[in-house]
Amino acid sequence: MQEIQQAPCPGGLTGTPSLPVPDREHWGVDYQGCMGTMQSPININMAKTIFSPQLQPIQLSGYSLPANEKLKLRNTVVLELPESLAITGGYAQQYQAVQLHLHWGSLLGPGSEHTINRCCFAAEIHVVHYNAKYDSFKEAMVHLDGLAILGAFLEVGPRENPYYHQEIPEHLYKIQREGEEVLVPGFNIAGLLPANLKLYFHYNGSLTTPSCYQMVKWTVFNQTMLLSHDQMSVLVTSLRNDDSKPLQNSFWLVQDLHGRQVLASFQTTLLLVKQLPSGKEHIATGHSSSSFQAGDVLAVLFGVLFAIMILAFLLYRYKHCSQNAQLDLPTKFKVIYVAATTDNTM
Ligand SMILES: [Zn+2]
Known part of the structure; x- marks a missing residue:
């Protein structure tokens, strides 16, 4: 059993990393599939990712659902999705949606499954799809190209995230007990994912719950979703298990x-911190050193430009003064005044 590193955890409700130990040690015993060598989640070491220009932007289809289409939300925050939602770009084949769900921690600690440079996040959303060439999710999950999961990190931000405001949190109180479920009106599912679907990490892994089938082509987005502190608190405190805990x-x-190798759709070494509107932010974590270096390079660049401008200005002044100096003396003597009357033939 590996331990979560004591690393800074952006978005943790208290900002204090903790060492939560979910009761899952027995999985490897009860489910042999969980003992494989291609398991998820993983830590993504950005410096060791491989830039792959072949990774095209993820394209989603049918993700905006009308309110009259009801979706089943279960106590484990699993939202069933119709198959009309699909990934139509970014993967070699088309994958259709099955469900989405969330992973979270507690008021005391973060709860993302994947980590970036050993840095964890408050929560993580997974949208599960299966390869459209198979007849069902069950059939797909035994094939190597069977499943595709889109993952994104959730962090605590300064304001409410409108996409996470109503659609899921307001229904949580109706499904507080294990086994309970509620129907929620359809909404724009894409709003739960980052706006930027171009920047992501990709690797081959598994389901993170038993059966732990290793048939998942994972996409973990670089851009994180920001929720308000209150929204995150509702998520981590609303639900109860069968022991009412x-x-x-x-x-x-x-x-x-x-x-295993982790591919990146972008050059991680060129990544700069960039705050985006609408509660979404690029990950700069982990590579604080790279953003720091980028800042240094910019500072040096501006310094050099400033020095060149000063030099150019001094040179201009020098040349200008020299020309004036050369012109001054002769002109004082070369000026020939022509009396108006001279040309006045009238
Ligand atoms: Zn998951």
């Missing part, structure tokens, strides 16, 4: 890569 720390710890 808070349903918290619903994540599995990161697994060994076992030599």
Whole structure:
């Protein structure tokens, strides 16, 4: 069992990292599939990711659902999705949606499953899809190209996130007990994911719950979603398990890569911190050193430009003064005044 590193955890409700230990040690015993060498989640070491220009932007289709289409929301914050939602770009094949769900921690600690440079986030959303060439999710999950999951990190931000305001949190109080479910009106599911679907990490892994099938082509977005402190508090405190205890720390710890490579759709070394509107932010975590270096380069660049401008200005002044100096003396003597009357032939 690996431990979550004591790393700064942006978005943690208290800002204090904790060491939650979900009761999942037995999974490997009860489910042999969870003992494999391609398990998820993983830590993504940005410096070791491989830039792959072949990774095209993820394209979604049918993600905006009308309110009259009802979706089943279960106590584990699993929202069933119709198959009309699909990934139509970014993967070699088309994948259709099955459900989305969330992983979270507690008021005391973060709850993302994946980590970036050993840095964890308050929560994580997963949208599960299966390959459209198979007849069902069940059939797809035994094939290597069977499943595709889109993952994004949730952090605490300065304001409410409108996409997370009504659609899920306001229904949580109706499904507080294990096994309870409620129908929620359809909404724009894409709003739960980052706006930027171009920047992401990609690797081959598994489901993070039993059966732990290793048939998942993972996409973990670089851009995170920002929720208000209150929104995140509702998420981590509303639900109860069958012992009436808070349903918290619903994540599995990161697994060994076992030599797997993590691809990136962008050059991580060029990544700069960029705050975006609408509660979405690029990950700069982990690579604080890279953003720091980028800032240094910019400072030096501006310094050099400033020095060149000063030099150019001094040169201009020098040349201008020299010309004036050369012109001054002769002109004083070359000026020939022509009396108006001279040309006045009238
Ligand atoms: Zn999940």
